[in-house]
Amino acid sequence: MQDWLAAQARVRARRGIIRHAVPRTGAVLDLASNDYLGLAADPRLQAAAVAAVERYGTGARASRVVTGTHAVHAELEAELCALTGRPAALAFSSGYAANLGILTALGGPGTLILNDEHVHASLIDAARLSRSPVEDFPHGDMDALKQRLAARSQPRAVVVIESIYSVLGDAADVSAAARLCAEHDALLVVDEAHGIGVAGRGRGAVYAAGLAGAEHVAVTATLSKALGSQGGAVLGSPALREHLVNTARSFIFDTGLAPAAAAAAAQACRIIADEPERVAAVGHNAALIAAALGVDQAAGAVQSVPAGSPRHAAELAARLEDAGVLVGCFRPPSVPDGISRLRLTARADLAPEQLRNATGLINTLLSRMEVPA
Ligand SMILES: Cc1ncc(COP(=O)(O)O)c(C=O)c1O
Structure with a gap:
């Protein structure tokens, strides 16, 4: 079993699909969580x-x-x-x-x-x-x-x-x-x-x-x-x-x-x-994220940004985290169409300024790192 576990870990590393379950520390802008209305800390x-x-x-x-x-x-x-x-x-x-x-x-x-x-x-x-x-x-x-x-x-x-x-x-x-x-x-x-x-x-x-x-x-x-x-x-x-x-x-x-x-x-x-205004804020923030990143606005809080290969998507997410912005990084088998993506959630409690800064950073990184098809 130990040999098999090690071999499985090597396969995951080779394919760029390693996941981590570690607590995040430090001041970060969280665009990854599903706390869409900002109620978890209410x-x-x-x-x-x-x-x-x-x-x-x-x-x-x-x-x-x-x-x-x-x-x-x-x-x-x-x-x-x-x-x-x-x-x-x-x-x-x-x-x-x-x-x-x-x-x-x-x-x-x-x-x-x-x-x-x-x-x-x-x-x-x-x-x-x-x-x-x-x-x-x-x-x-x-x-x-x-x-x-x-x-x-x-x-x-x-x-x-x-x-x-x-x-x-x-x-x-x-x-x-x-x-x-x-x-x-x-x-x-x-x-x-x-x-x-x-x-x-x-x-x-x-x-x-x-x-x-x-x-x-x-x-x-x-x-x-x-x-x-x-x-x-x-x-x-x-x-x-x-x-x-x-x-x-x-x-x-x-x-x-x-x-x-x-x-x-x-x-x-x-x-x-x-408080219907909380729900409405999700739509406003989703529109802001989609417009800033040039993607079609998705229906709810989840905005999905194509990010190339699993390795490329993971590298982008890691660089964003280094810069203080947490995003979801969805790679096979979590992506239904096999295209790795950054997943950003348009939480109601995020200020437009925070979203403008984060999407600006994402655009800069995307332009520096060529996204493979
Ligand atoms: C579509 C969908 N259904 C069900 C679940 C599972 O919900 P829970 O986290 O409460 O087990 C999730 C959570 O990731 C989900 O996205």
Whole structure:
């Protein structure tokens, strides 16, 4: 095993795809995190988390179906419903667990899962675990999706998309996908990890499409991005919630979401509803970044800048970090189209001046370092 580990590390080094999980120190401008609304350090979320620790303790103590459901979970689920307009919500310990939960609980040999080819790793893993037949359809291609739905032999089908895709930042046509699912008696699962707090005045792309009450549309969410906390949720019909409580293994066999995280996320929902200007600031900052870097503005907070080979992208990101600017560096296998990219997040709490300085630096480095195709 030790020889194999060393050989694997050498392969990663040769391909320029080494990742590091080390704390970042020093004063840096963070254009890499997913704290889109700048809520993770908001005193109101912190106060809610502290109050929850004092009231419930630091952990949920058990699975939600044993003794791990507390009033704060019900409060969070009610706030998520109020924000997104969805009839029912079920909180999980992460967005990853929410995605595992819904697809494994709905999957099996009688359910065809149709994944957009750009969906997040958690959805790919969930589909694999579900024991369903799984097919990918070309990214955003509604004609291809229609053909696959029409040709299916399974009695049930689940179509999986993201409202705003995590790496390229582009938006799905949620309305078209929902229409096709209705026509073909399929369930649409929309991962709104990058949509809630950003799209539809913060209420999500499903809400914006007028589908908040649609029974054939389920939403999955993370509490760890725009909501500034930690955890995940499935938002859908009461019948879906009841099914998940009874069958989703990542809900049943997992300790309940930490009370502090639940309370902070509930507070974030209230702030998003009350402060639409925060959500609007993401759009303004996204426009500023896109214009300064000469890329098309993506739909939400994530702006994606092509950066050549994995090695080139990593070098660019390292030089930016040396200069005090943190950006995401996405290389295979994280990039769905194989093109390495810098990923910049247009956080609401960044000042235009900070963004102008950072994009100026990126342009200077890009012009000095020839970007290989
Ligand atoms: C599209 C998408 N879905 C799910 C997740 C997982 O969410 P969490 O970090 O809460 O597990 C992420 C996070 O990276 C994501 O980008």
